[in-house]
Structure formats: C-alpha cells, structure tokens
Amino acid sequence: MDALTENWDIILEGFLKTLQLLVGAGALALVVGTVIAMFRVSPVPVLRRTGAVYVAIFRNSPLLVLLLITYYGLPQLGINPSFYWKIVLAMGLYTAAFVAESLRSGINGIPLGQAEASRSLGFTFGQSMTQVVLPQAFRNVVPPLASVFIALTKNTSLAMSFGIAEAAFRMKGLINDYAADRWTIFIGIALGYIIIVEAISLGAALLERRWRAER
Amino acid sequence: MSQSTVLYDTPGPRARRLYRIIGALTVIGLIVLGYVVVNTLADNGQLEYEGVWEPFVTPAFLEILWGGLLDTLRAAVFAIIGALIFGVIFGIGKLSEHRFVRWPCWLIVEFFRAVPLLILIVFLWSLYSLQLDRSFQALVIGLVLYNGSVLAEVFRAGINAVPKGQAEAAYALGMRKYQVMGSILMPQAVKIMLPSIISQCIVALKDTSLGFVILAPGLTTVGRQIWRQFGNYLATALVLLVIYLVINLLLDWLGRWVERRYTGGRRLDVSAVGVLGEQERLAQAQVEAARQTATMGGSGVGGTTG
Numbered sequence: 001m002d003a004l005t006e007n008w009d010i011i012l013e014g015f016l017k018t019l020q021l022l023v024g025a026g027a028l029a030l031v032v033g034t035v036i037a038m039f040r041v042s043p044v045p046v047l048r049r050t051g052a053v054y055v056a057i058f059r060n061s062p063l064l065v066l067l068l069i070t071y072y073g074l075p076q077l078g079i080n081p082s083f084y085w086k087i088v089l090a091m092g093l094y095t096a097a098f099v100a101e102s103l104r105s106g107i108n109g110i111p112l113g114q115a116e117a118s119r120s121l122g123f124t125f126g127q128s129m130t131q132v133v134l135p136q137a138f139r140n141v142v143p144p145l146a147s148v149f150i151a152l153t154k155n156t157s158l159a160m161s162f163g164i165a166e167a168a169f170r171m172k173g174l175i176n177d178y179a180a181d182r183w184t185i186f187i188g189i190a191l192g193y194i195i196i197v198e199a200i201s202l203g204a205a206l207l208e209r210r211w212r213a214e215r
Numbered sequence: 216m217s218q219s220t221v222l223y224d225t226p227g228p229r230a231r232r233l234y235r236i237i238g239a240l241t242v243i244g245l246i247v248l249g250y251v252v253v254n255t256l257a258d259n260g261q262l263e264y265e266g267v268w269e270p271f272v273t274p275a276f277l278e279i280l281w282g283g284l285l286d287t288l289r290a291a292v293f294a295i296i297g298a299l300i301f302g303v304i305f306g307i308g309k310l311s312e313h314r315f316v317r318w319p320c321w322l323i324v325e326f327f328r329a330v331p332l333l334i335l336i337v338f339l340w341s342l343y344s345l346q347l348d349r350s351f352q353a354l355v356i357g358l359v360l361y362n363g364s365v366l367a368e369v370f371r372a373g374i375n376a377v378p379k380g381q382a383e384a385a386y387a388l389g390m391r392k393y394q395v396m397g398s399i400l401m402p403q404a405v406k407i408m409l410p411s412i413i414s415q416c417i418v419a420l421k422d423t424s425l426g427f428v429i430l431a432p433g434l435t436t437v438g439r440q441i442w443r444q445f446g447n448y449l450a451t452a453l454v455l456l457v458i459y460l461v462i463n464l465l466l467d468w469l470g471r472w473v474e475r476r477y478t479g480g481r482r483l484d485v486s487a488v489g490v491l492g493e494q495e496r497l498a499q500a501q502v503e504a505a506r507q508t509a510t511m512g513g514s515g516v517g518g519t520t521g
C-alpha cells in the first residue's frame with residue numbers, strides 16, 4: 001500500500017492530466033464529430049461521401065499510429081504545437097469519427113413517421129426539426145455518446161508513451177520504483193480509471209432518465 | 216443512399232440545384248485542401264526519395280516491414296482465438312444460474328472492460344520483469360483479457376437474443392442444459408454474433424499497435440527501427456497507417472458481407488465499451504434496432520472503439 005499512499009499526490013496529478021486530455025480531446029471530438037455527422041445526414045451526396053470517407057479512415061486507424069503522425073510527423077512539416085495539443089489533435093480527430101457515428105445513429109433512429117406526422121400537422125421544416133426530431137435525437141444519442149467518452153477516457157492512457165505524465169505514465173514509473181507493490185499500484189490506478197468511467201456512465205444515466213420523464 | 220430520412224424531403228428542382236452548387240464547392244474545397252497538403256509535404260522535403268521513401272522500396276526494409284506485419288497478424292490471431300475462448304467461458308458463466316459462478320464472472324468481465332488496455336499490458340509486462348522477449352506474451356495476454364471480456368458480453372447478448380421458446384422446446388424434448396446450450400442456443404447465437412466478432416477482430420488488430428510501448432514485435436516497433444535509422448518519422452507513420460487501414464477496411468467489408476449474408480441486416484450491438492449498466496445497454500440496443508429499421512439495408516456500423 002505504501003507505494004500508493006506515499007505517492008498519492010503525483011497519482012492525483014496524473015489523473016488531473018488524464019482529465020485535461022479527456023476534456024480537450026472530447027471537446028475537439030464533439031465539434032468535428034458534429035460537423036461530420038451533419039455531412040453524413042445531409043442531402044448533398046458529395047458531403048455524405050466526404051463524411052463517410054472520414055469515418056472509414058479514422059475508425060479503422062490505430063490511435064497509436066495517429067499519435068505517431070501528430071507527435072513525430074507534424075514537426076517534420078514545420079508544424080510544432082505543444083505536446084498537449086499534438087496528443088489532443090490525434091485523439092480528438094480519432095474520437096470524432098465515433099462521435100459522428102453515434103450522432104448519426106441517434107438521428108436516423110427516429111422513426112420516419114415522426115417527421116411525416118409533424119409535416120402533416122403543418123409544421124415547417126424548422127419547427128419539425130426543433131420540436132420533434134432533434135429533442136428525440138439528443139435522447140437517443142446519450143448512451144452511445146457515453147460509451148464513446150468512456151472509450152476516450154481509456155484511450156488517454158496512450159499519451160503515456162509520448163511523455164505526458166498522466167495516470168498511466170505515473171503507473172509505469174511507480175511500478176519501476178516499487179516493483180514489489182506492482183499489484184497494488186495496478187489495482188489502484190485501475191480503480192482511478194473506473195471511477196472516471198463510472199462517473200461518465202452515471203451522468204449519462206441521469207441525463208437519460210431526466211429526458212425520459214419529459215416524454 | 217436514396218432512401219428518405221427524417222431530416223429532409225425529396226428535393227425539388229430548386230433544392231437539387233442548390234445541392235449541386237454545395238457539392239461543387241465541397242469538391243473545390245477538398246481539391247484546395249489536397250493541394251495545400253501536398254505542397255506542405257513538398258516544401259518540407261517529405262516527398263523526396265532519398266532518406267524518406269527509399270526504405271519502402273528497398274527489398275531489405277520491405278522484408279523487415281513484412282516481418283513486422285506477420286508479427287502483428289500473429290498477435291491479432293492469437294488474441295482473437297484466446298478472446299473467443301475467454302468470451303465463451305465467461306459469457307456462459309455470466310448466464311449461470313449459480314450466484315457463485317455468475318458473480319465472479321461478472322466482476323472479471325466488467326473489470327477488464329473498464330481498465331485501459333495499455334495499463335493492463337504494461338502491468339502484465341512488469342510481471343515478466345520487463346523482459347523484452349516476453350513483451351509479445353504480455354501484449355497477447357492483455358489483448359485476450361480485454362477483447363475476451365468484450366466478447367463475453369457479445370456471447371451473453373447473442374444467447375439472450377435467441378427466442379426463449381427455442382430453449383423451452385429443447386428442455387421439453389428432454390435435453391440437458393449443456394445440450395440445450397451446445398446444440399440449440401450456441402449455433403443460432405453464433406450467426407447473430409458473427410458481425411460483432413469480426414468488428415472485434417478490427418479492434419484487436421488496431422490494438423496490436425500498442426506493442427510499441429513495450430517494444431513487442433510488430434508493425435509499430437518495426438516502424439520505430441526504420442525511423443531511428445532514417446529520421447523519416449512522417450513517411451514511416453503514414454506507411455504503417457496505410458497497412459493497418461488496408462487490412463481493417465478488408466475486415467470491415469467482410470463484416471458487412473457476413474452481416475448481409477447470414478443475419479439479413481439484423482445486428483447485435485454490444486460494442487459499448489466500458490461499464491455501462493444494463494439499462495444503458497438496453498437503450499443502446501434499442502437505438503441500434505431503431506436505426507436498422509430506419510435505414511434498412513444501409514451500411515452497418517462497426518464496433519465502437521478499442
């Protein structure tokens with residue numbers, strides 16, 4: 001236990017970095033993912049195709065290789081953001097593909113009849129969008145988006161190999177220093193991740209329940 | 216994609232003209248983007264043959280890359296086979312009637328699904344005292360535990376997806392539990408699960424890249440050797456990306472084909488990574504089911520993330 005209790009401050013600091021990565025990459029993923037999702041459900045074929053290609057490429061690439069590109073590759077093009085942004089860029093663009101898929105499935109999950117009904121009630125496009133389609137789409141999207149963010153939380157651990165001192169990095173360091181305590185260290189750090197993951201899924205469950213009550 | 220969606224009507228002549236204009240602008244934008252990318256690459260000497268792309272046309276280096284690819288595929292194949300076995304055992308374990316079997320299985324599956332794969336791999340490697348020649352084992356075991364836990368959920372959901380009457384009928388015929396499981400439920404469940412299993416193969420293959428961190432043999436480790444020698448980081452990373460992409464897109468295509476061929480577009484979605492509660496999982500399945508009815512015959516969605 002000593003390894004954990006003596007080093008709780010650097011572990012906490014590590015998880016703070018993890019959360020920073022989560023917030024940065026999550027925000028980028030939401031913005032880019034929303035744009036791509038709009039492309040994918042748009043009536044313009046070229047935009048749909050562009051969105052589909054983006055998703056196919058980023059969903060099938062290993063995140064680690066994308067990190068190699070932003071971390072080692074971009075500087076070779078004279079583009080040199082800070083460590084943090086290089087990691088956030090790769091993680092955000094990668095996660096955006098999954099965000100886009102979740103949003104798309106949430107929008108497409110609404111029965112066509114809902115739009116037809118609102119049209120037959122004389123709603124304009126804007127009204128049926130804001131009153132009928134989108135509120136339901138948001139609700140549909142909560143559970144899959146939560147799993148995307150849970151996956152992102154776990155993926156932030158990849159930053160470890162690029163010199164960002166987040167939780168996984170701290171675990172590796174501690175295991176090196178306290179080899180005898182590696183089980184406790186592993187379980188301790190794992191619990192830290194599980195707490196973040198549980199917080200996200202709890203938040204999603206609350207959001208869902210609230211929106212369900214309005215149905 | 217000619218089916219209608221909730222979002223817009225079938226376009227009239229004016230809308231069609233507008234769509235064409237937006238389409239043309241997008242194409243122009245993409246061409247400009249491509250030009251800027253190529254230009255930046257050229258300006259920074261990334262398109263030169265010598266020292267940048269040379270290794271990838273030199274037989275000796277192609278051989279090294281090929282070796283790395285074989286190691287990566289080997290890790291992925293071992294991982295998937297192991298994960299299938301792990302998944303069957305723990306998936307069925309979670310369905311057990313006995314609490315003392317069900318509960319530990321649940322705990323193990325949820326734990327390995329929630330823990331980042333990378334820290335699991337690093338930890339396993341530390342159990343081998345960080346020996347380099349054991350890094351492959353650490354990678355494969357980590358992949359088995361993680362993907363196996365995901366597949367356990369797939370198996371459980373797949374078995375639950377078989378209509379209840381099937382098991383009841385089998386029991387009524389006097390079959391024993393293992394017979395019901397083995398000859399009635401499993402064969403039907405496997406058919407439903409196949410697309411999910413294939414998308415899990417993609418996840419496993421992508422995650423073999425994590426071997427980079429513990430220097431396990433494989434593509435990413437080979438990549439490090441190449442750029443150590445030439446300093447061509449970007450070119451090497453792009454080559455790795457293309458190799459992974461080609462294999463994964465082929466698997467993706469195979470998954471869709473299997474989905475069409477064997478499940479008639481019916482799809483089981485338990486790709487939820489992490490520890491979602493039963494309720495969320497149910498809701499997600501509903502979303503997925505709803506999506507399927509809305510975009511019947513549309514393209515399938517692969518597993519979430521790895």
